[in-house]
Amino acid sequence: MTTLAMQRRRATAGRVWKQFRGSKGGMIGLGVLLLFVVMALAAPLLADARELSPVFARAQGNPQWAPPSEFAPLGTDYIRRSVWAQFVWGSRVSLFVGLAATVLTILIGSVVGIIAGFVGGRPDAALMRLTEWFLVIPFLPLAIVLASVLGRNVWNIIFVIGVTSWPSTARLIRAQVLTVKQRLFVDRARSLGASGSHIVNHHILPNVMGLILANATLAVPISILTETTLAFLGLGDPSAASWGKTLEEAFVNGALSRNAWWYFVPAGLGILAVVLAFTLIGRTLEEIANPRLSRSR
Amino acid sequence: MGSLLTLVFVLVFNFFLFRVVQTDPIGSLFRGRDVPQETLDNLRVAFGLDQPIGTQFLLYLRETAQLNFGLSYQTRQPVWNEIVAAIPATLALVGISSILSALIGTIGGIIAAWRRNTWKDHSITSGTMVFYSMPDFWLGMILLVIFAVVLGWFPVGGITTAGSNETGLARLADQAYHMFLPALTLTLAYLGEYTLVTRSSLLDVMGEDYLTVARAKGLRDVVVRNHHAVPNALLPVVTLTAINFGFILSGAIAVEAVYSWPGLGKATADAVRGPDLPMLQALFLLFSAAVIVFNLISDLTYSWLDPRVEGQ
Numbered sequence: 001m002t003t004l005a006m007q008r009r010r011a012t013a014g015r016v017w018k019q020f021r022g023s024k025g026g027m028i029g030l031g032v033l034l035l036f037v038v039m040a041l042a043a044p045l046l047a048d049a050r051e052l053s054p055v056f057a058r059a060q061g062n063p064q065w066a067p068p069s070e071f072a073p074l075g076t077d078y079i080r081r082s083v084w085a086q087f088v089w090g091s092r093v094s095l096f097v098g099l100a101a102t103v104l105t106i107l108i109g110s111v112v113g114i115i116a117g118f119v120g121g122r123p124d125a126a127l128m129r130l131t132e133w134f135l136v137i138p139f140l141p142l143a144i145v146l147a148s149v150l151g152r153n154v155w156n157i158i159f160v161i162g163v164t165s166w167p168s169t170a171r172l173i174r175a176q177v178l179t180v181k182q183r184l185f186v187d188r189a190r191s192l193g194a195s196g197s198h199i200v201n202h203h204i205l206p207n208v209m210g211l212i213l214a215n216a217t218l219a220v221p222i223s224i225l226t227e228t229t230l231a232f233l234g235l236g237d238p239s240a241a242s243w244g245k246t247l248e249e250a251f252v253n254g255a256l257s258r259n260a261w262w263y264f265v266p267a268g269l270g271i272l273a274v275v276l277a278f279t280l281i282g283r284t285l286e287e288i289a290n291p292r293l294s295r296s297r
Numbered sequence: 298m299g300s301l302l303t304l305v306f307v308l309v310f311n312f313f314l315f316r317v318v319q320t321d322p323i324g325s326l327f328r329g330r331d332v333p334q335e336t337l338d339n340l341r342v343a344f345g346l347d348q349p350i351g352t353q354f355l356l357y358l359r360e361t362a363q364l365n366f367g368l369s370y371q372t373r374q375p376v377w378n379e380i381v382a383a384i385p386a387t388l389a390l391v392g393i394s395s396i397l398s399a400l401i402g403t404i405g406g407i408i409a410a411w412r413r414n415t416w417k418d419h420s421i422t423s424g425t426m427v428f429y430s431m432p433d434f435w436l437g438m439i440l441l442v443i444f445a446v447v448l449g450w451f452p453v454g455g456i457t458t459a460g461s462n463e464t465g466l467a468r469l470a471d472q473a474y475h476m477f478l479p480a481l482t483l484t485l486a487y488l489g490e491y492t493l494v495t496r497s498s499l500l501d502v503m504g505e506d507y508l509t510v511a512r513a514k515g516l517r518d519v520v521v522r523n524h525h526a527v528p529n530a531l532l533p534v535v536t537l538t539a540i541n542f543g544f545i546l547s548g549a550i551a552v553e554a555v556y557s558w559p560g561l562g563k564a565t566a567d568a569v570r571g572p573d574l575p576m577l578q579a580l581f582l583l584f585s586a587a588v589i590v591f592n593l594i595s596d597l598t599y600s601w602l603d604p605r606v607e608g609q
Binding site: 129132133136137138140141142144145146148149221225228229232233234235244247250251256257259261264265268271272275276279 | 302303306307310314315426427429430431432434435438439441442446447453543544547550551554555565566569570572574577578580581584585587588589592
């Protein structure tokens with residue numbers, strides 16, 4: 001890549017950031033997200049990982065089902081574990097699965113969308129048929145079925161979310177590729193003898209990148225909520241407890257009838273905050289990438 | 298035609314999904330129990346598992362066409378009977394919630410768009426976004442604790458009061474009473490989508506010239522809104538409603554589990570715990586079929602409502 005192109009790209013990034021800073025919702029979302037990312041990264045400093053083990057909790061002499069007033073800061077659960085420790089360490093799993101699944105979703109969706117849009121013809125028709133089929137199959141039941149046949153571990157869950165949620169991304173990107181393909185600079189590159197892969201890498205990709213990024217940000221909430229639901233239905237990884245897993249354990253072990261709100265409120269609020277943050281950021285990016293969408297005229 | 302192809306795809310997909318992953322269905326049926334090899338072999342023959350894969354597929358098609366999905370691992374009852382028994386509860390719950398959320402959500406979206414950038418718009422938009430961003434079953438857990446456990450206004454779950462043998466109207470009232478909290482949960486969870494779609498669609502329409510003309514004619518604001526702007530803005534909302542109805546059978550899996558609502562969602566949640574594979578397979582097929590049928594209906598209504606679509 002030439003330095004000229006680099007400079008241009010840096011200027012674009014600067015412009016996007018300037019527009020982003022002007023959006024109140026986007027900045028709030030970014031702030032909330034940073035808070036949770038810091039919490040996930042600093043988990044070992046915030047809570048001892050050993051507190052996740054019921055054996056350790058018992059040895060510590062923790063009380064059972066203790067409300068926050070008796071056991072700071074968030075009380076304990078049915079096997080005496082600190083809810084705070086579960087909240088802090090759960091943020092790691094929820095964020096990681098959400099992000100990794102989104103990366104997979106965007107990867108599949110982009111590859112399918114770019115191939116379909118750029119190559120056109122029969123491959124396009126075939127890929128779009130496949131996309132349509134995947135759009136029709138109800139997403140959550142498919143994820144449930146896949147997760148229950150594949151088994152319960154983090155990587156399977158990431159895989160399941162990735163292969164079930166790529167179709168809408170593929171469609172969106174194909175449409176964008178089709179419009180970029182019409183632009184003059186693509187014709188010019190081709191008449192100068194550029195190969196297909198050169199055109200995709202140097203002309204198509206840079207122009208759909210913004211949309212891919214905005215779409216990725218909006219796909220994270222779906223990934224996180226799907227992971228939460230799968231975990232709640234008992235399909236979560238037993239060795240890596242996410243926020244959804246906490247909700248499941250709280251529900252299964254009767255936290256509701258005990259009114260043990262401290263057990264399931266924090267995890268739910270965490271999911272809500274992270275999902276809302278990504279939605280706000282994604283909507284702002286989308287408006288920047290596609291000003292016609294602007295929702296708050 | 299397209300829907301038919303999709304249905305075929307779902308059938309094939311469903312077949313391989315359960316066939317490929319589940320290498321030894323008979324073995325998993327007894328999971329670790331000591332069963333003589335001879336019995337296992339006989340069962341394999343009985344289920345047609347000794348046949349080549351092509352024959353197995355034909356067998357599967359025949360059985361599926363006859364709605365014979367085998368026995369549930371959990372209850373040992375025919376899967377289809379279990380499913381049929383669970384359909385009404387889900388239809389009632391999700392049907393009512395879908396209609397309510399579409400109505401309330403659309404009205405909210407209209408108010409938000411018409412009064413854009415006022416406190417009304419901001420509170421409607423951010424309120425629905427919050428409900429939209431939480432896991433629906435978590436909302437259910439919160440409502441359940443507040444209104445059923447702490448306040449005791451509503452039952453904690455199920456569809457009828459245990460041990461009651463009321464009939465007729467009293468029974469229906471009891472069921473409605475049990476349905477209140479799950480229906481409230483789903484309505485709140487679905488609202489956001491309708492509000493956001495209606496709002497952005499109406500905002501698009503509001504830029505059109507014909508509204509300026511209507512106003513210039515001296516029509517009142519309410520008339521312009523209800524007779525000129527809203528009808529054109531509702532098209533995407535109609536599509537969304539139709540598409541969401543496709544998920545009417547599968548839309549409340551976790552929420553039904555929270556309220557022990559005896560519908561298809563709870564059946565799915567229970568089948569996952571097993572895992573009860575015949576049950577899951579049949580449920581998956583049914584859920585997919587529902588989506589296909591409602592997509593077809595939505596395409597048809599769309600071209601009927603908007604004749605411009607026909608030409609494309």
